[in-house]
Amino acid sequence: MRDWLRRRLRAGYERLLSREVDGAPEHVAVIQDGNRRYARERGGEATDGYQAGARTTEEMLDWCADLGVEELTLYAFSTENFERPEEQQEHLFDLLTEKLHEFADADRVHDRRVRVRAIGETDRLPPRVQHAIAYADRRTRGYDGFTLNVALAYGGRAELLGAARDIAHAVQSDDLTPDDVTVDEIQARLHPARVRDVDLIIRTGGDERTSNFLPWHANGSEAAVYFCAPYWPEFSKIDFLRGIRTYQAREKSWQRARLERALALVRAFGSAELDDARAIIDRLRTHTTIDLPDEEPAD
Structure with a gap:
């Protein structure tokens, strides 16, 4: 009885939030934190948390489609994650490879014309992950209904440093002059696949920091930030709607x-x-x- 009542209350609250939300941000970026803590508190292994978090990722795509979000960026593997134990890394690489193939073949991805692409230093990843990235890119190339960016081997400072070095070499070789270094020029050198400015960053797991995530795209546009307590596997559509409500309050x-x-x-x-x-x-x-x-x- 209690579970039934709880579900009814949550469903009613979700409908209330949905009515309060008027429109949606174009680009949402998510720091999916708390997978390991979720598993540890339930007596499981870190790998169990990553598997549970992957299910939330699939639901997030549906929520974005329902609300009209046009671009979603997921912080799936940072450059700092290379410091984790090798066993954890290998499981993450296996999971990423599996999910990239699943997304690339999923009917809903093709029905909604979802463009799947990776951003980051992907050449640092194992060959199986690189092959999965290439497969997803090839299968969804040309789609323009929705964009899913998967940040892999990504670090914001490294991204900016790479662009700065690229521009310095171009100036040194007389391909550019200092006056040619504009916002668009820097943007073009951050990543071959253009990422639009971020409107809303969501971080799960309770920590209130953005962890070197998309500094150019988020800070430059003064993106709204929503920190929430649920671990990523527990993140719900209600939490997502609350985040969008925070964004709208910031806009107003x-x-x-x-x-x-x-x-x-x-x-x-x-x-x-x-x-x-x-x-x-x-x-x-x-x-x-x-x-x-x-x-x-x-x-």
Whole structure:
């Protein structure tokens, strides 16, 4: 009876959150933390946690499709993970190889035209993982319905360092001048597959840090960050909806700040500009969901 009631309450809360969410971020990036702790607290091996986390990853793809997210990046294996025990690494490599093949062959991936690609120093990975990456890339090349980036052997500092070295060599060989080094030029050298700016970073497992994840794409766009307690295998659609709600609150805060600055400028106009100022305020009210004050610019 209790389990039934709990499920009903969760289903009702999920529907409530779904109604509160209006739209979705274009690009969500996830730090999938807590797999090992999840397994340890249940008396299992780390490998059990990774298997359970893989099931959450599959569900996450469905949630993104349901809510209209266009790009998802998963932090599957960092450069720091090479320091883990070899047995754990080998299991992760086996699991990554298996899942990349599964995604590449899944009907729902092809029905939804999901582009699957890897970002990171993938040449550091074992051949079986590299072959699986190439297979997924080949099977989904040209798809544009949704983008799934799998960050493998990835480190944000290493990515920026590689781009900086590439540009330095280009300048040294006269292929570029210092004035040619623009945001677009750096972006083009981060990874051959262009990754759009991140709107929302989610980290599970309770830690409140972004761990060297997509610094160029997230910090440059001032992405919203949602830290939550559930381990990745426990992460639910309710948690995802809460994260999107955090993103939307951040967006509304930015919108209000911009409008308040605009109104301050309008109020500073002299009496000769009152008609134009009123027209500006009317346009702002028309194009925003934020309630604006009814006061008019001061005479």
